[in-house]
Amino acid sequence: MSPKSSHTHMKRVASFREAWWRARRKAFLDIRYRMISVSISNSERRPLMDNYIGMDAHSSICVFSIVDANGKEVNQAKIATNGQLLVEYIRSIEGSKKLVFEECELSAWLFETLRGEVDELIVCNPTRNQQYKKAKTDKLDAQNLARLLRGGFLTPVYHDGSKTEHLRALMSGYQDIVDTGVSIKNRYKSLFRKAGLPARGAGLYDDSSLLENLSRPDQRFIGRGFYRLLETLEKEREQYIVAIRKSSRAFPEIRLLKAIPGIGDIQAAKIVSQVISAQRFRDKHKFWSYCGLVRHRMESGGHIYGSKRSWGNRILKCVFKMAAQTVVRGENEFRAYYDELRLKGTSDRAAKNAVSRKLAAISLSILKTLRPYDETRIMPQTEQAR
Structure with missing residues (x-):
């Protein structure tokens, strides 16, 4: 083969290869375009899935279970209790997301961390779920x-992530201090009772010299330890009282x-920190029930079987x-209101309960309207005592 014909042959081969690659590239682009078109059309026909996410939260790990709109479990996961990891897992779920977990020590932190990542977040009351629980595992x-x-069978616990929840945490710490003090006072007082000594009055906790009246050295040693704890x-x-009064300035x-x-100062702060938003109570009756100040009648088949105290705050x-x-x-x-009820034959206990409800109703009204307390509104008419 001459050099000229060889050169012509190589040009033809190169031209053929270029045409072949050009045709292959065009075919590949056509297939890719069709795949994109099919994917788009399928996504238009099939909407994103509804995800109902249950989370069992613990200090070290959170267990997730996801069910679809048909009640079929589609995913499970165990994620370390780390804010970034939890957010990344929630973001990886496609479709609408409704998340639920039970009220616990982590609930306020979890609420603030995850509420922006889901379409709906419910913190539910665990005491209302006991009737549905049988086998007990995190999964x-x-x-x-x-x-x-x-199924919509959950009772939510109110959270809003506002500064009022920070006040609630402060009040919770104060209550822990008070409860611990009461417990130690009872144990301190029992030392005197065991020794046959009188143990009454607030002065018992103010005078450490009374411990010398205990005959046994072991009791005196224990008593001195309790006394130091009470002082601390x-x-x-x-x-805490100073901190609460400082925080209260932000709440008119x-x-x-x-x-x-x-x-007083502490009682008012407790009311605001627990109510958070007065608008969530439709009327005073709902608020009384929330506070556990009313009894609910038990009735079936036209017969009344008694009444029971509602679960309350x-x-x-x-x-x-x-x-x-x-x-x-x-x-x-309020004393005049109490006396009027007593004159009408109401028992002491029922009259005091009525005063409690009156105080609660007025507190709710003030929280809703932000109007000053008006003493003339207490006795327009006597409500029925229970």
Whole structure:
């Protein structure tokens, strides 16, 4: 073959190869275009899946279970209790996302961390879910929560992530100090009772020399330890009071509540920190039930089987009950209301309960309207005592 014909042959081969690659590239682009078109059309026909996510939260690990709209479990996961890892897992889920977990020590932090990552977040009341629980494992708990969320059978616990929840945390710490002090006082007092000595009055906790009346050295040693603990707790309690009063300046409703007889600085802060938003209570009856200040009648088949106390907020119940005990010992409009009920034959206990509900109703009204306390609104008419 001559050099000229060889050169012509190589040019033809190169031209053929170029045409072949050009045709192959065009075919590849056509196939890719069709795949994109099919993917787009399929996504238009099939909407993103609804995800009902149940989470069983613990200090070290969180267990997830995801069910679809048909109740079928589609995913499970165990994620370390780390904010970034939890957010990344939630973001990896495609479609609408509804998340639920039970109220616990982590709930406030989890709420702030995850509420922006889902379409709906519910913190539910664990005491209301007991009737649905049988076998107990983290996996089954998460799965059960997801299915209860899908069915709409959960009772939510109110969270809003506002500064009021920070006040609630402060009040919770204060209550822990008070509860610990009460426990130690009871044990301190029992030392004197065991020795056959009188153990009454607040002066028992103010005079350490009374410990010398204990005959046994071991009891005196234990008593001195309790006394030092009580002194330390009292100093901590005073520091909490200073911090609470400082934080209360950001809440004008606390100042308004303090005008109610029987409601002081701490009680007003407790009310605001527990209620958070008064608008979530439709009327005073709902608020009374939330505070555990009413009884619910048990009725079936036209027969009344008695009544039972509703589950309620123990902190608010204590605030209004203690405030009622205070006001009926003084000279004020609430005492006049109490006396009127007693004259009509109402028992002492029922009359004090009615005063508690009156205090709660007025507190709710002030929180809703932010109007100052008006003593003339207490006795327009006598409500039925229970």
